[in-house]
Amino acid sequence: MKKIVLPRRALFLWQLRAVLVTFLAAFLLTLLLSDFLFWYRLSLILIGLAFLFFFCVYYPLKRIKFSFFLQSGQLVVDCGVFYNRRRIIPLDNIQYVTTLRTPDMLPFSLSSVMIHSVGTSLYLPCLSLADAQNLQEYCVRRKKRG
Amino acid sequence: MSEHRTHPVTLLQMIWRFLFLLIFPAARGFLTALSGGNVAEWLDGAWKDILIIAAILLLAFLQWWCLRYRWESVGLSIRRGVLFRQRMFIPAAKIITMSLTRPFYLKPVGGVRLRVDTWAGAGNSTDISLILPKKAAESIFSKRENALSDLDFAPREYHPKGLYVTCLAAILSSSFAGVLFFATFISQTGSLLGQEFADRITGTFERLTRAIAWGIPPATVAVAYLIIFGWLYSFIRNLIRHKNFVVRRRKNELYIDSGIITNRSYSIRLDEINYIDIRQSLVTKLLGLHSVFVNAVGYGKEKDDISAMIPANPWERLQRHLHFLLPEFAASPRQVKPNGGAIFRFILDPLLPTLSIPVAGSVLAMLFPSWADFTYSIVWMAMVPCLWFLAVRLLDFFSSGIGRQGDMFTLRYSSRGQLHIVVLPRERISQIVLRQSPIQAFDRRCDVLLYSMSEKKTRHHIRNLDIAQVMEIFDCNETSAIPFTGDQKPMISLTEYLHPFPNYLRQWNPFWKKR
Numbered sequence: 001m002k003k004i005v006l007p008r009r010a011l012f013l014w015q016l017r018a019v020l021v022t023f024l025a026a027f028l029l030t031l032l033l034s035d036f037l038f039w040y041r042l043s044l045i046l047i048g049l050a051f052l053f054f055f056c057v058y059y060p061l062k063r064i065k066f067s068f069f070l071q072s073g074q075l076v077v078d079c080g081v082f083y084n085r086r087r088i089i090p091l092d093n094i095q096y097v098t099t100l101r102t103p104d105m106l107p108f109s110l111s112s113v114m115i116h117s118v119g120t121s122l123y124l125p126c127l128s129l130a131d132a133q134n135l136q137e138y139c140v141r142r143k144k145r146g
Numbered sequence: 147m148s149e150h151r152t153h154p155v156t157l158l159q160m161i162w163r164f165l166f167l168l169i170f171p172a173a174r175g176f177l178t179a180l181s182g183g184n185v186a187e188w189l190d191g192a193w194k195d196i197l198i199i200a201a202i203l204l205l206a207f208l209q210w211w212c213l214r215y216r217w218e219s220v221g222l223s224i225r226r227g228v229l230f231r232q233r234m235f236i237p238a239a240k241i242i243t244m245s246l247t248r249p250f251y252l253k254p255v256g257g258v259r260l261r262v263d264t265w266a267g268a269g270n271s272t273d274i275s276l277i278l279p280k281k282a283a284e285s286i287f288s289k290r291e292n293a294l295s296d297l298d299f300a301p302r303e304y305h306p307k308g309l310y311v312t313c314l315a316a317i318l319s320s321s322f323a324g325v326l327f328f329a330t331f332i333s334q335t336g337s338l339l340g341q342e343f344a345d346r347i348t349g350t351f352e353r354l355t356r357a358i359a360w361g362i363p364p365a366t367v368a369v370a371y372l373i374i375f376g377w378l379y380s381f382i383r384n385l386i387r388h389k390n391f392v393v394r395r396r397k398n399e400l401y402i403d404s405g406i407i408t409n410r411s412y413s414i415r416l417d418e419i420n421y422i423d424i425r426q427s428l429v430t431k432l433l434g435l436h437s438v439f440v441n442a443v444g445y446g447k448e449k450d451d452i453s454a455m456i457p458a459n460p461w462e463r464l465q466r467h468l469h470f471l472l473p474e475f476a477a478s479p480r481q482v483k484p485n486g487g488a489i490f491r492f493i494l495d496p497l498l499p500t501l502s503i504p505v506a507g508s509v510l511a512m513l514f515p516s517w518a519d520f521t522y523s524i525v526w527m528a529m530v531p532c533l534w535f536l537a538v539r540l541l542d543f544f545s546s547g548i549g550r551q552g553d554m555f556t557l558r559y560s561s562r563g564q565l566h567i568v569v570l571p572r573e574r575i576s577q578i579v580l581r582q583s584p585i586q587a588f589d590r591r592c593d594v595l596l597y598s599m600s601e602k603k604t605r606h607h608i609r610n611l612d613i614a615q616v617m618e619i620f621d622c623n624e625t626s627a628i629p630f631t632g633d634q635k636p637m638i639s640l641t642e643y644l645h646p647f648p649n650y651l652r653q654w655n656p657f658w659k660k661r
Binding site: 061064065067072074076078080082083084085086087088089090092093117118119120122 | 265572573575576577578579580581582583584587592597598599600601602603604617620621622643644645646647
């Protein structure tokens with residue numbers, strides 16, 4: 001199986017979530033802290049910085065550095081943002097695979113995959129729907145054979 | 147084969163479950179007293195209390211009456227429940243560990259606790275635990291043993307020397323458990339035997355510490371004695387637990403038996419052993435002793451369980467015993483190891499408290515001069531574990547790494563102040579994580595976090611290894627990728643930082659394949 005990367009729409013979804021969370025936080029701050037000008041401004045600045053960090057650095061890096069592939073009975077996942085991580089799961093030890101779809105993933109045809117192995121689990125976020133289904137089927141079919 | 151009931155002492159367990167019903171008699175007595183009623187009024191309604199006690203006894207009896215078990219060659223079936231009937235069947239092939247525990251309080255009534263563990267169920271509780279008559283439990287245990295043995299395979303038995311068992315008890319002892327016991331004992335004495343008796347105990351302890359303080363602040367001496375006595379208590383418990391330690395190997399079974407006051411026997415399926423762990427503490431490292439522990443589902447699961455397989459032994463002798471008992475788990479030499487510059491990665495964690503504690507102590511002594519003696523003595527005591535940790539990490543630096551022979555991996559690392567040599571087969575690896583920090587990226591190194599198959603999350607952490615060697619040893623390279631053949635540049639590029647793993651590939655001859 002070739003190396004699979006996250007689609008661009010996954011990044012768009014994460015950035016959209018960041019925008020929504022930031023707006024919600026700013027709205028609540030305005031509602032609760034607008035009488036305390038110093039703390040209100042400080043909180044807004046901090047939230048703005050956090051938003052910029054996630055929007056411009058964290059999520060793009062997360063998407064760029066994420067990829068996975070299957071080879072010789074192993075699922076190999078490269079991930080991490082500041083730390084680089086390569087996670088390797090032997091396919092024979094996978095117990096079951098679940099796909100997760102939140103409502104905001106539906107319009108983008110995205111799906112997350114949770115792989116449960118003995119004693120550990122692995123989360124693959126926001127794969128394209130086809131990739132997620134292929135991965136789940138591949139693991140299940142392989143398990144059936146074993 | 148017919149069904150049998152468990153030992154009648156199980157009734158006490160059942161009664162314990164329904165004791166919460168006593169809240170009703172207690173509430174009735176409390177309300178009678180609150181409303182100004184006298185003893186006669188309370189006695190008038192005593193029949194209600196008797197009815198509740200009778201209900202507790204009846205419910206317990208019914209639960210016990212309906213709890214039945216049957217052992218067949220195919221497995222263990224259990225039937226229980228009065229209104230909600232439950233039937234369980236555990237196939238014999240799925241039972242990984244079966245154990246018999248004969249606690250001292252069950253010996254007079256001839257009861258034995260039989261425990262059965264499989265891959266299923268929660269990580270911290272046994273799948274099945276039954277109290278059975280001794281004869282019945284031993285019959286089930288021996289039938290299982292016979293099923294796992296083979297007449298062609300001569301059983302091998304190992305009786306360790308008393309000295310080595312004592313060493314094992316010393317290795318396993320920790321002050322913490324003992325201190326916890328003494329603290330609970332002293333705090334509960336007042337409520338059990340009266341405040342006067344509790345005051346007498348604490349007074350005696352105070353006088354004793356003052357008498358043998360020899361110029362050291364009494365508070366420091368009290369802490370030190372508490373730690374020493376705590377350790378001694380833990381040591382004696384472990385010694386009793388591991389006395390008469392015997393290991394027997396059959397075709398597909400490892401049998402372990404030990405204990406004098408409480409006897410414990412374990413039967414572990416050999417093909418279900420996850421890994422063996424050869425451990426050394428700082429003291430045993432200096433003495434050149436190693437202990438072998440087994441990780442299998444259900445073995446060493448409960449608080450007082452045995453988890454060792456070979457008590458403290460010198461390396462050559464341990465290798466001999468290990469080859470005798472478990473030749474499948476042979477440790478291989480270190481093939482991937484940290485480079486010389488990695489020493490700071492190892493000693494940074496212990497170095498921080500080792501340097502900061504004396505500085506903090508000096509500052510506190512300057513701020514509170516009247517407490518200076520006490521502060522310095524506490525600093526000295528706190529420095530002991532820090533220096534201990536530092537020494538362990540230094541030893542870890544010189545010994546850590548990964549070895550491979552065929553499909554058997556040997557991991558050398560330190561964790562919780564102990565040095566580990568873990569031998570595990572490839573099929574017992576649940577997940578491998580190669581973790582590289584931004585600093586390690588410049589050095590092209592990584593930490594290996596290996597999760598082994600286990601009921602609980604079990605992690606083995608090996609620090610600062612060459613990433614290309616690690617990928618090669620675990621066969622996790624992209625086979626389609628072009629190997630990096632040229633000399634590596636001193637500085638990594640942005641592309642290499644963003645996608646490090648394919649960039650670290652290079653041609654080299656795998657050392658384990660030469661064998």
